[in-house]
Amino acid sequence: MTTQFVIDGLKAAIDGKEILKGINLEIKGGEIHAIMGPNGTGKSTLASALMGHPKYEVTEGTATLDGEDLLEMEVDERARAGLFLAMQYPSEIPGVTNSDFLRSAINARREEGNEISLIKFIRQMEGKMKDLEMNPEFAHRYLNEGFSGGEKKRNEILQMMLLDPKIVVLDEIDSGLDIDALRIVSNGVNAMRSEERGFLIITHYQRLLNYIKPDFVHVMMQGRIVKSGGPELAERLENEGYDWVKEELGIVDETVGQA
Amino acid sequence: MSTQLTTPTDRQSAEALARSKGEPDWLVAQRGEAAELAGTIGWPKPEKVRIERWNLTAVGRYEKPAAAGAVSELPAIVRELVSEGTENLLVQRNSGAVWKQVAGELSGKGVIFTDLETACREHGDLVQQYLFKAVSKDEDKLTALNAAIWNGGVFVYVPKNVEVELPLQAILYNDDQESTFAPHILIVADNHSRVTYVDCVITDPAAAASPFVHPSIVEVFVKPGAHVRFGSIHSMGETGVDMTIRRAVIENDGRIEWIIGDLNDGNTLSETKSVLKGQGSTSDAKVISVGKNAQQNSLTTQAVHFGKSSDSNMVTRAVMKDSASAIINGITKIEHGATKANGVQTEKVLMLSPKARGDANPILLIDEDDVTAGHAASVGQVNPEQVYYLMSRGISKQDAERLIIYGFLAPVVSEIPIESVRGQLQRLLERKLEG
Ligand SMILES: Nc1ncnc2c1ncn2[C@@H]1O[C@H](COP(=O)(O)OP(=O)(O)OP(=O)(O)O)[C@@H](O)[C@H]1O
Ligand SMILES: [Mg+2]
Numbered sequence: 001m002t003t004q005f006v007i008d009g010l011k012a013a014i015d016g017k018e019i020l021k022g023i024n025l026e027i028k029g030g031e032i033h034a035i036m037g038p039n040g041t042g043k044s045t046l047a048s049a050l051m052g053h054p055k056y057e058v059t060e061g062t063a064t065l066d067g068e069d070l071l072e073m074e075v076d077e078r079a080r081a082g083l084f085l086a087m088q089y090p091s092e093i094p095g096v097t098n099s100d101f102l103r104s105a106i107n108a109r110r111e112e113g114n115e116i117s118l119i120k121f122i123r124q125m126e127g128k129m130k131d132l133e134m135n136p137e138f139a140h141r142y143l144n145e146g147f148s149g150g151e152k153k154r155n156e157i158l159q160m161m162l163l164d165p166k167i168v169v170l171d172e173i174d175s176g177l178d179i180d181a182l183r184i185v186s187n188g189v190n191a192m193r194s195e196e197r198g199f200l201i202i203t204h205y206q207r208l209l210n211y212i213k214p215d216f217v218h219v220m221m222q223g224r225i226v227k228s229g230g231p232e233l234a235e236r237l238e239n240e241g242y243d244w245v246k247e248e249l250g251i252v253d254e255t256v257g258q259a
Numbered sequence: 260m261s262t263q264l265t266t267p268t269d270r271q272s273a274e275a276l277a278r279s280k281g282e283p284d285w286l287v288a289q290r291g292e293a294a295e296l297a298g299t300i301g302w303p304k305p306e307k308v309r310i311e312r313w314n315l316t317a318v319g320r321y322e323k324p325a326a327a328g329a330v331s332e333l334p335a336i337v338r339e340l341v342s343e344g345t346e347n348l349l350v351q352r353n354s355g356a357v358w359k360q361v362a363g364e365l366s367g368k369g370v371i372f373t374d375l376e377t378a379c380r381e382h383g384d385l386v387q388q389y390l391f392k393a394v395s396k397d398e399d400k401l402t403a404l405n406a407a408i409w410n411g412g413v414f415v416y417v418p419k420n421v422e423v424e425l426p427l428q429a430i431l432y433n434d435d436q437e438s439t440f441a442p443h444i445l446i447v448a449d450n451h452s453r454v455t456y457v458d459c460v461i462t463d464p465a466a467a468a469s470p471f472v473h474p475s476i477v478e479v480f481v482k483p484g485a486h487v488r489f490g491s492i493h494s495m496g497e498t499g500v501d502m503t504i505r506r507a508v509i510e511n512d513g514r515i516e517w518i519i520g521d522l523n524d525g526n527t528l529s530e531t532k533s534v535l536k537g538q539g540s541t542s543d544a545k546v547i548s549v550g551k552n553a554q555q556n557s558l559t560t561q562a563v564h565f566g567k568s569s570d571s572n573m574v575t576r577a578v579m580k581d582s583a584s585a586i587i588n589g590i591t592k593i594e595h596g597a598t599k600a601n602g603v604q605t606e607k608v609l610m611l612s613p614k615a616r617g618d619a620n621p622i623l624l625i626d627e628d629d630v631t632a633g634h635a636a637s638v639g640q641v642n643p644e645q646v647y648y649l650m651s652r653g654i655s656k657q658d659a660e661r662l663i664i665y666g667f668l669a670p671v672v673s674e675i676p677i678e679s680v681r682g683q684l685q686r687l688l689e690r691k692l693e694g
Pocket of ligand 2: 045
């Protein structure tokens with residue numbers, strides 16, 4: 001059975017302020033969806049609400065992964081059910097080495113007594129780090145501590161590769177990446193494309209979508225998906241900006257949640 | 260019943276006890292004087308902790324130690340702490356030494372490793388030069404009390420140019436809380452010598468729990484060019500009060516490394532101070548503490564710089580659970596004339612419950628211009644963003660918090676230079692954190 005991720009009428013609030021005003025989106029295994037949209041329109045909020053960030057309160061709607069209700073689950077259960085979010089601003093965790101963290105995350109998906117062997121783990125980790133052209137020392141560094149913006153993004157992709165999720169949400173994975181890193185990270189994502197895996201890619205730039213060809217492009221404004229199309233939509237946005245969309249839809253202020 | 264005296268001891272009984280143990284006259288006199296002092300001066304007054312509210316009177320009575328015939332006769336809780344082999348091992352039970360052994364090769368080189376009572380009898384002249392010379396008996400009631408009643412204890416002497424490869428290990432424990440348990444540890448490392456000393460101070464959990472006080476003093480003399488590593492883990496029971504004063508005097512180009520694990524279950528006053536007397540002398544102090552229940556901890560590290568180009572580094576990290584509290588003081592003092600001195604310190608407290616309390620007080624007192632100094636301090640709770648991040652990778656909340664807590668302590672634990680101490684600390688830490 002191929003993966004099926006369905007978001008239906010999702011509304012979410014932060015500090016009592018409604019940010020997501022009803023999101024509908026369906027992602028099947030093998031598909032790549034891109035979400036674009038001006039700053040402050042709710043893109044990261046959507047990602048956080050799906051993952052279950054404690055600050056975001058889902059007030060209405062559902063999100064199901066292969067029929068299972070994600071929103072009923074704790075954050076860690078959502079991850080184990082197959083959801084992965086590469087965050088716009090990954091946390092730094094001092095004192096916890098990247099490799100200890102990765103091993104804990106892998107073992108969290110395995111039965112007690114059936115933990116991954118150290119040798120096998122190291123082989124896997126080193127292999128993926130090589131694919132991402134990461135210096136092996138990053139395995140022993142404390143998780144994200146003192147990583148540059150681009151290094152953090154690469155580390156998010158490393159986690160994605162090792163955790164083998166069904167639905168991947170990438171929140172501005174391209175921000176802070178230099179030209180070479182953008183290519184490397186995109187190759188990493190493309191290598192993970194499969195019939196069982198769906199992607200939701202949040203980005204501001206067509207650049208990324210040249211490397212990772214989306215099947216669908218959605219525009220977000222005012223906490224809603226206001227327009228959807230194919231790859232040509234991203235190209236037009238890159239060339240012309242958002243004004244034409246706003247005009248077409250009669251939107252004056254595209255942001256959401258601003259007093 | 261423990262001895263419950265407002266003045267914990269008096270001149271007559273201190274002198275009588277010393278005489279009955281066959282102690283030399285100078286020591287009998289020192290104890291008598293100290294006992295009298297103890298009746299007249301006050302307890303130490305650490306920042307923001309009222310230790311006089313603790314039960315400080317249960318000093319107990321002297322119990323004559325009965326020597327163990329073999330290591331195998333020692334209780335399991337002691338045997339499991341033997342990490343350095345039994346070649347160089349000293350064990351104190353309650354009021355005195357019950358086991359001691361030192362490798363023939365070391366005694367052949369002139370190294371002394373014995374209990375302090377024996378050292379006072381057999382090496383009186385040497386001991387007298389150093390005993391109560393780093394810590395003065397009239398500083399406060401605690402130092403006077405220790406001077407009056409100290410028992411068992413440890414004496415280490417390493418002659419000039421001798422390097423002791425293996426750590427010397429002492430295990431000090433009490434299993435009768437009515438007995439006086441008041442060690443004094445004295446270490447003298449002569450010019451260009453090297454030595455590592457490690458100890459564990461514990462309570463037998465099977466012992467009947469009643470209040471007890473552990474007034475303890477550590478004095479370390481680091482002679483020119485000598486290098487001393489001192490590792491100590493305290494893990495005494497809930498009914499105990501641990502008051503331990505550690506002090507080192509470091510001469511030219513000497514170095515001391517302190518590794519302290521304050522893991523008691525009872526109230527704790529722990530003070531670790533390096534007096535950097537000599538030019539180019541250096542000190543590195545690492546202190547780890549975990550508090551639980553309603554435990555109160557006053558943890559102080561201090562470096563006093565007199566020597567030019569002297570260097571000190573102090574790190575304290577504490578995790579407080581339940582309604583435990585930790586008041587952490589770091590004091591870097593650079594005296595006038597200590598040019599090119601450098602002193603840095605960091606204190607951090609992680610609180611695991613809303614009722615836990617932490618306080619970090621970094622203090623720099625600098626009377627010289629040509630120096631460098633720095634401090635950092637933080638007190639906080641487990642960061643929910645970090646928990647969320649780890650959980651978003653499938654790690655359970657409990658494991659995420661564990662990773663963060665161990666991560667908080669890891670930068671200090673992983674740098675502990677003595678492998679056995681690192682291992683023991685890790686094991687005891689886990690026990691206290693999970694328990
Ligand atoms: N934790 C928060 N606390 C307060 N306001 C928040 C929080 N998270 C989001 N918001 C508000 O919700 C609105 C949408 O923010 P969101 O981060 O979802 O935007 P975005 O579309 O991802 O923007 P960008 O392109 O700049 O990343 C903004 O007005 C933002 O200030
Ligand atoms: Mg965003």
